[in-house]
Amino acid sequence: MIQKDIDSLLQKIKKEYQVFAPIRKKGASFIEKIENGKTVDYSGAIPFDSWKFLFFPTQEILLNENFKEPKVNYPKICAWGMNVLDLKALGLLDLVFEDDPYYQKRRQNTLAVGLSAGAPSRENFEDFKIFSLNLEENVLEHVPFDIFLEKMKDGKFLIYSGSQKGQRILEKNKIRDYENIQFAGLIQEEGPDKRMLELQQKMKKSFNNKVWDELDKICLACGKCSIVCPTCFCYDISDEVLAKNEVKRLRKWGNCFYPEFTEIAGGFDFTDTVKKKIHFWYEHKFVRIPKEYKVPGCVSCMRCFKVCPVAINIIEVLKKLDKSSPARKK
Amino acid sequence: MKNFYLPEAAKIIEVVREAPNVKWFKVRFVNKKIQQNFHFWHGQFAMVGLPGYDEAPFDICSNPLRSTEYIEFTIRKVGRLTSRLVQLQKGDLLWIRGPFGRGWPSLFKLPKKNLLVVGGGCGFVPLRSVIEEAAEQLSSERQLQVFYGCRNTEELLFENRYKDWQKKGVKLNVIFSEEKPRNKTVYGAPCSYGLVTKLFDEVEIIKNASAFLCGPPVMFKFVLKKLKEKKFADQDIYLSLERKMDCGIGICQHCACGEIYICKDGPVFNYAEIKNIPNIF
Numbered sequence: 144m145i146q147k148d149i150d151s152l153l154q155k156i157k158k159e160y161q162v163f164a165p166i167r168k169k170g171a172s173f174i175e176k177i178e179n180g181k182t183v184d185y186s187g188a189i190p191f192d193s194w195k196f197l198f199f200p201t202q203e204i205l206l207n208e209n210f211k212e213p214k215v216n217y218p219k220i221c222a223w224g225m226n227v228l229d230l231k232a233l234g235l236l237d238l239v240f241e242d243d244p245y246y247q248k249r250r251q252n253t254l255a256v257g258l259s260a261g262a263p264s265r266e267n268f269e270d271f272k273i274f275s276l277n278l279e280e281n282v283l284e285h286v287p288f289d290i291f292l293e294k295m296k297d298g299k300f301l302i303y304s305g306s307q308k309g310q311r312i313l314e315k316n317k318i319r320d321y322e323n324i325q326f327a328g329l330i331q332e333e334g335p336d337k338r339m340l341e342l343q344q345k346m347k348k349s350f351n352n353k354v355w356d357e358l359d360k361i362c363l364a365c366g367k368c369s370i371v372c373p374t375c376f377c378y379d380i381s382d383e384v385l386a387k388n389e390v391k392r393l394r395k396w397g398n399c400f401y402p403e404f405t406e407i408a409g410g411f412d413f414t415d416t417v418k419k420k421i422h423f424w425y426e427h428k429f430v431r432i433p434k435e436y437k438v439p440g441c442v443s444c445m446r447c448f449k450v451c452p453v454a455i456n457i458i459e460v461l462k463k464l465d466k467s468s469p470a471r472k473k
Numbered sequence: 474m475k476n477f478y479l480p481e482a483a484k485i486i487e488v489v490r491e492a493p494n495v496k497w498f499k500v501r502f503v504n505k506k507i508q509q510n511f512h513f514w515h516g517q518f519a520m521v522g523l524p525g526y527d528e529a530p531f532d533i534c535s536n537p538l539r540s541t542e543y544i545e546f547t548i549r550k551v552g553r554l555t556s557r558l559v560q561l562q563k564g565d566l567l568w569i570r571g572p573f574g575r576g577w578p579s580l581f582k583l584p585k586k587n588l589l590v591v592g593g594g595c596g597f598v599p600l601r602s603v604i605e606e607a608a609e610q611l612s613s614e615r616q617l618q619v620f621y622g623c624r625n626t627e628e629l630l631f632e633n634r635y636k637d638w639q640k641k642g643v644k645l646n647v648i649f650s651e652e653k654p655r656n657k658t659v660y661g662a663p664c665s666y667g668l669v670t671k672l673f674d675e676v677e678i679i680k681n682a683s684a685f686l687c688g689p690p691v692m693f694k695f696v697l698k699k700l701k702e703k704k705f706a707d708q709d710i711y712l713s714l715e716r717k718m719d720c721g722i723g724i725c726q727h728c729a730c731g732e733i734y735i736c737k738d739g740p741v742f743n744y745a746e747i748k749n750i751p752n753i754f
């Protein structure tokens with residue numbers, strides 16, 4: 144497959160789906176709805192923002208004015224060009240919202256098209272490597288996708304299908320030269336990542352570690368990291384009275400750095416310091432998510448570091464935690 | 474796929490003003506089938522809301538053995554939702570989803586035969602369902618002692634239930650922190666003056682008991698100390714914790730602490746299980 148074939152596949156998909164893809168602007172990549180396939184960034188660079196808003200909108204109606212689930216025509220959306228890390232994050236959201244009817248209905252109408260281009264995203268693997276993440280042979284078996292495009296050094300593409308939906312689209316577009324990959328769950332055959340499990344134990348006992356006191360002094364609790372993070376999914380539920388006295392119950396993205404996230408009546412706040420807030424954020428990623436889903440709550444995309452006004456680097460924080468902990472027991 | 478966010482309407486069939494800012498409600502689901510199939514475990518909570526006022530967690534404080542007929546809530550006015558809730562009258566609707574969470578353990582599965590219940594202030598609410606149920610299951614073999622700390626007689630909760638509980642064998646003691654009682658008893662229950670911990674020195678504690686606690690975080694600290702003095706093992710102590718809750722099903726993260734969710738893994742916890750989690754109280 145050459146670029147021209149990929150462009151023509153995209154054009155065909157665009158007839159049925161609203162396509163969102165990374166677009167290069169001012170030196171960074173942003174995910175936008177595309178009108179013209181020519182503007183898509185195939186470099187493999189990790190976009191500034193994450194794809195989660197397509198699967199988990201910033202705001203959605205849980206209950207309509209009759210306090211019933213609203214009838215929604217979920218739009219057909221194609222996420223075109225998701226890298227492997229972002230597909231891992233999507234796999235996590237799929238698990239978290241497994242029993243969520245709103246998520247699942249929306250998800251059924253999405254098409255996830257993966258992309259790997261080797262070079263630029265290698266920056267993340269090599270500079271920031273934390274988990275055993277690399278494009279090993281079987282990595283595609285452990286991420287969800289419908290179609291995956293692997294861009295080779297010579298500019299040609301290899302094509303994979305990861306679902307019946309993906310396969311049907313490829314067939315319909317007379318693409319025969321592809322490989323079928325069967326999704327085998329997020330967890331590798333060897334079982335949950337060992338480094339993740341070690342880190343989980345360390346995190347659990349780390350509240351008195353001076354790392355958090357250091358972060359307490361520099362973190363602004365602005366919450367930008369959580370907004371761009373593809374694995375942050377917490378939310379608030381609240382009612383909104385709309386124009387004609389119609390009340391709707393909404394679910395909106397939450398942010399554990401914001402005031403009131405853990406505050407109860409009378410003003411008592413369980414995370415009343417920056418130290419407690421940032422610790423709570425790390426705990427979610429490295430203690431609670433591994434406990435519930437057996438996968439790391441961080442896919443090491445480094446979006447949080449790139450967006451952070453005071454350049455807090457999650458990998459450096461984890462390294463410090465690792466070093467300052469007492470020697471491993473057992 | 475079941476939609477956990479979909480509330481069911483319930484009609485208020487009885488209201489009692491329990492204290493200046495506290496109302497007790499007996500409610501029944503509008504849909505009869507829902508009521509007939511409704512089961513909860515003592516100590517579980519429900520998300521109760523009103524259109525336009527959001528929803529919040531409230532303990533179901535009625536006797537679980539009557540769950541298919543009605544359920545009860547006791548609500549203290551503290552903010553926007555609760556201010557509206559306490560204005561509701563007989564015949565008004567509430568919107569309920571649940572029950573959620575893990576409640577108090579089954580009395581029949583506890584290694585200790587007897588039960589000591591210690592409640593402070595509004596923390597007495599989640600203990601009521603266990604008292605109501607246990608009171609029906611007492612014998613010479615199984616005894617129930619209740620310590621209830623309250624500010625003053627005006628704030629007293631469930632006083633119309635004391636005689637019935639005592640008749641069924643419950644040993645109830647009330648203690649007021651802000652008012653010296655004029656009589657030795659209040660609504661039939663022996664009463665005194667001081668903090669709830671003082672009862673541990675005034676009254677003989679039942680032997681061979683597990684302890685169930687609920688109250689403000691400071692109360693936990695001091696009651697736990699007393700229980701340790703009385704040689705209660707950590708694993709025989711259970712507490713019901715409070716957090717902000719939005720989803721009630723362990724996803725939204727508002728109630729998280731360490732590796733647990735108060736909404737899903739609790740709100741009732743064994744003390745041994747949580748005592749090492751930083752910031753748990």
Ligand SMILES: Cc1cc2nc3c(=O)[nH]c(=O)nc-3n(C[C@H](O)[C@H](O)[C@H](O)COP(=O)(O)OP(=O)(O)OC[C@H]3O[C@@H](n4cnc5c(N)ncnc54)[C@H](O)[C@@H]3O)c2cc1C
Nearest residue numbers: 407408529530531532547548549552553554555716717718
């Ligand atoms: C498991 C559990 C059981 C509870 N049982 C009872 C009960 O039986 N009776 C009773 O009177 N109260 C109970 N509470 C406390 C009750 O949920 C709060 O009083 C209520 O949320 C206050 O809402 P508000 O809108 O009136 O207050 P506001 O202060 O206006 O609330 C603003 C927001 O904060 C949240 N919030 C505030 N305080 C709490 C809190 N303590 N817990 C959880 N969320 C909170 C609410 O979701 C609300 O959206 C319980 C809390 C928990 C966690």
Ligand code: SF4
Nearest residue numbers: 362363365366368451
């Ligand atoms: S982006 Fe940086 S400063 Fe802002 S909350 Fe996150 S870690 Fe703190």
Ligand code: SF4
Nearest residue numbers: 372441442444445447
């Ligand atoms: S590197 Fe940062 S933004 Fe990326 S998944 Fe991990 S925590 Fe989220």
Ligand code: FES
Nearest residue numbers: 721724725726736
């Ligand atoms: S209330 Fe949402 S996780 Fe507990």
